Amino acid sequence: MCCSDRKRKTLALLLALSLIRGILYSAVTPPWQAPDEPGHFQYAAFLVRYHRFPSRQDAAAEEWLQTQVYVSMQESGFWTRRAHTLAPPALEERYRAAVGHPPFYYLLGALLLAPFSRCDLVAQLHVLRLGSVLLGTLTVLVAYLTAQALFPEETSWQLAVPAFVAFLPMHTFITSSINNDSLAELLASLAVYSLLRILRAGPSTTLRTGLSWRGIVSVACLLASGLLTKRTTTFAIPLAALTIPLYCLRAKSLKLAPTSEAPRCPLRWLGQRCIWLLIVSAIGLGLWTLTRLPSYYLRLLEPQRYAPAALRAYALFFLLTFASFWANFGWMNVPLDLGWYAALAVFSLLALCGLGFFAVRVARGTEPLETWQRRALLMLLLAVVLIFAQTFGLMIVQGIPQQGRYLFPALIPLAVFFTLGLREWVPTQHRSLFPLALVLGMFVLDSVSLCCYIIPHFYG
Amino acid sequence: MHKPKGTHWLLGWATITIFLALLSLAILERQDLSPTSQPLFNEMVEFHGPLKVGQSFVASRPGLCRVALLLARKGRTNRSPVVFHLKEGAEATADLATVTINASHLEDVTTMVRRPYVYQSFSFSPIPDSAGKTFYFWVESPQSPADDPLSVRYQAGDVYPEGAMSTDGSTIDGDLAFRAYYTKGFFGNTALLLERLVEHRPFPWGSKAFYIAIFVVYLALFAGLVWSAFPTPTRDP
Numbered sequence: 001m002c003c004s005d006r007k008r009k010t011l012a013l014l015l016a017l018s019l020i021r022g023i024l025y026s027a028v029t030p031p032w033q034a035p036d037e038p039g040h041f042q043y044a045a046f047l048v049r050y051h052r053f054p055s056r057q058d059a060a061a062e063e064w065l066q067t068q069v070y071v072s073m074q075e076s077g078f079w080t081r082r083a084h085t086l087a088p089p090a091l092e093e094r095y096r097a098a099v100g101h102p103p104f105y106y107l108l109g110a111l112l113l114a115p116f117s118r119c120d121l122v123a124q125l126h127v128l129r130l131g132s133v134l135l136g137t138l139t140v141l142v143a144y145l146t147a148q149a150l151f152p153e154e155t156s157w158q159l160a161v162p163a164f165v166a167f168l169p170m171h172t173f174i175t176s177s178i179n180n181d182s183l184a185e186l187l188a189s190l191a192v193y194s195l196l197r198i199l200r201a202g203p204s205t206t207l208r209t210g211l212s213w214r215g216i217v218s219v220a221c222l223l224a225s226g227l228l229t230k231r232t233t234t235f236a237i238p239l240a241a242l243t244i245p246l247y248c249l250r251a252k253s254l255k256l257a258p259t260s261e262a263p264r265c266p267l268r269w270l271g272q273r274c275i276w277l278l279i280v281s282a283i284g285l286g287l288w289t290l291t292r293l294p295s296y297y298l299r300l301l302e303p304q305r306y307a308p309a310a311l312r313a314y315a316l317f318f319l320l321t322f323a324s325f326w327a328n329f330g331w332m333n334v335p336l337d338l339g340w341y342a343a344l345a346v347f348s349l350l351a352l353c354g355l356g357f358f359a360v361r362v363a364r365g366t367e368p369l370e371t372w373q374r375r376a377l378l379m380l381l382l383a384v385v386l387i388f389a390q391t392f393g394l395m396i397v398q399g400i401p402q403q404g405r406y407l408f409p410a411l412i413p414l415a416v417f418f419t420l421g422l423r424e425w426v427p428t429q430h431r432s433l434f435p436l437a438l439v440l441g442m443f444v445l446d447s448v449s450l451c452c453y454i455i456p457h458f459y460g
Numbered sequence: 461m462h463k464p465k466g467t468h469w470l471l472g473w474a475t476i477t478i479f480l481a482l483l484s485l486a487i488l489e490r491q492d493l494s495p496t497s498q499p500l501f502n503e504m505v506e507f508h509g510p511l512k513v514g515q516s517f518v519a520s521r522p523g524l525c526r527v528a529l530l531l532a533r534k535g536r537t538n539r540s541p542v543v544f545h546l547k548e549g550a551e552a553t554a555d556l557a558t559v560t561i562n563a564s565h566l567e568d569v570t571t572m573v574r575r576p577y578v579y580q581s582f583s584f585s586p587i588p589d590s591a592g593k594t595f596y597f598w599v600e601s602p603q604s605p606a607d608d609p610l611s612v613r614y615q616a617g618d619v620y621p622e623g624a625m626s627t628d629g630s631t632i633d634g635d636l637a638f639r640a641y642y643t644k645g646f647f648g649n650t651a652l653l654l655e656r657l658v659e660h661r662p663f664p665w666g667s668k669a670f671y672i673a674i675f676v677v678y679l680a681l682f683a684g685l686v687w688s689a690f691p692t693p694t695r696d697p
Contacts, residue, residue, distance in 0.1 A: 006688065009688055010685065010689055013681060013685040013688055017678070017682060017685055020678045021678060023674055024674050024675070024678055027657070027665055027670070027671060027674060028657065028671075031660075031661075075660050076659075080500060081499075084499055084500050084501050084502075084577065084637065085500060085502060086500060086619070119662070120662040122660065122661055122665070123662040123665075126662075126665055159689055316572055316573070319573060333576075335576075336575070337575055338574070435689055436686065439686065439689060443682065447483075451484065455653065456493070459653055459656040459657065460492075460494055460639065
């Protein structure tokens with residue numbers, strides 16, 4: 001990576017800030033006051049104690065761990081802070097080990113937890129939270145690398161994307177708690193970055209292609225790891241599948257070039273096609289494996305899901321998803337005042353309109369973008385469309401609101417478009433100030449969230 | 461590209477750090493923490509017309525200046541005045557403070573698009589010698605009709621033994637959810653916050669210095685980022 005001193009310094013500061021903000025949030029949030037934290041903790045702690053994955057029967061029968069967690073939750077005033085109620089006589093079922101989740105995050109968590117297994121339970125909780133903070137910081141790094149790969153010449157804008165990710169209050173809150181979302185988000189972000197690199201390198205006129213074995217294996221591993229972490233990364237499979245035509249379009253245009261390698265080296269050419277066959281087979285297999293999904297999504301076609309009452313409910317659910325994407329802390333019980341969300345909605349609409357202007361310029365060819373950049377932007381747009389389809393599809397099928405954090409696996413594409421759209425409103429001569437303005441704006445939102453809502457709710 | 465002199469960089473960084481520190485302290489200063497509270501609730505009691513709902517409590521510090529309650533309305537039609545009274549003990553005849561607000565400011569429990577469980581504050585002149593004394597407050601809304609009453613949240617049972625809840629002067633088995641605030645100033649608030657942060661936490665999370673250190677490092681790093689990202693003609697040609 002070739003960076004100027006200033007860029008390197010800025011990146012280092014941003015990563016350090018992301019880390020320290022994560023530590024701050026993890027320290028300020030009282031124990032167990034993040035979504036499903038008792039369940040995630042017990043899963044990892046069960047692995048450490050019994051060296052095997054817990055079943056539903058284990059989750060119900062395990063008493064020692066449940067008692068420890070219950071006592072700790074009671075001691076930290078969990079029920080008072082969460083629901084303003086008295087503690088129940090025993091740990092309720094919904095706070096038991098989160099056995100329904102894929103195991104990868106908990107395996108890593110157990111490895112991290114093992115050396116501290118004799119420590120105080122709250123110390124163990126904080127160790128796992130710090131593990132999540134590290135994952136969140138790595139996501140900020142991936143955001144920077146993605147922005148740098150997408151627009152290598154736009155040095156000032158490259159700061160805006162990771163800054164958005166680093167300063168988004170809800171993102172920091174989630175990545176400073178025990179939750180498989182932090183790992184799922186990192187893996188999905190890495191998969192998107194790898195796909196972008198493949199599109200960027202593309203099939204060139206030399207022997208080096210973007211689609212190397214290393215690239216394929218890394219994307220496949222990331223997709224598999226993502227699925228083994230959380231189902232919210234499923235959108236990355238169709239994304240990878242849809243990236244193939246984008247890549248092939250470029251391959252087709254290059255095939256016509258007189259210097260193309262294909263006719264000169266038939267074996268390598270054939271090898272490349274075999275690689276594609278392999279990818280398509282792997283993706284087909286992945287889709288076939290997800291046998292539950294088709295019947296699940298067939299429910300989307302049921303007419304009663306689009307009755308006026310249902311549509312009104314979806315509109316309300318959408319507002320909840322929007323709010324919890326930006327800032328709705330605790331167990332979704334610490335929201336901001338409505339005025340803040342209205343302001344965020346205005347900024348989001350501005351970004352959307354700005355993106356429209358940008359798209360028009362790209363379509364007219366007045367925006368100086370290379371072909372691979374257009375395709376990379378299209379791939380990122382697909383990521384956004386797919387994550388929305390996945391999240392709101394589930395909302396319609398299950399008939400319940402979906403939390404904004406379920407959009408975080410595609411947070412980097414969302415950050416790219418949000419910053420691109422907002423930047424459109426800044427006059428060209430002042431665009432170098434845009435990242436600074438964004439950082440300051442996000443800092444205000446973050447400070448208000450922390451000082452005026454999180455601290456008063458938990459400690460007021 | 462000219463590099464800025466080291467002293468310039470340090471000056472800029474220090475200026476932004478101090479500015480941010482002052483700004484953060486100003487925000488924190490406005491966020492009072494309550495040393496006396498009853499945070500639980502599982503029921504709502506309605507009041508309208510001549511009905512009054514009250515609660516007694518013991519002030520834990522001097523300078524009692526604000527009481528906050530979880531009041532609510534059902535729908536947006538009720539815009540009647542809500543009157544808060546405070547007196548020293550339930551038997552006292554004269555009010556120490558009377559505060560009136562409009563019911564339109566209360567949480568509307570019939571809509572989903574709202575911030576739930578927002579405390580409604582009633583501020584009054586500080587009572588310097590409040591520490592250890594028993595106070596009694598009650599709310600009423602004489603102009604609220606019976607078919608559009610206001611509500612206040614409370615917990616059934618005796619969860620706050622220092623005080624008791626009453627409706628229309630009769631004690632009932634329950635306690636209103638409330639928070640009492642005192643004139644503590646910034647240092648009082650910070651000390652209380654740090655005490656609550658370190659409660660039931662192991663080292664280093666159980667150390668006040670840990671939180672102060674994180675806060676200072678955060679502000680210093682942020683100031684560094686702002687200064688580093690600020691484009692100047694000499695630094696970003």
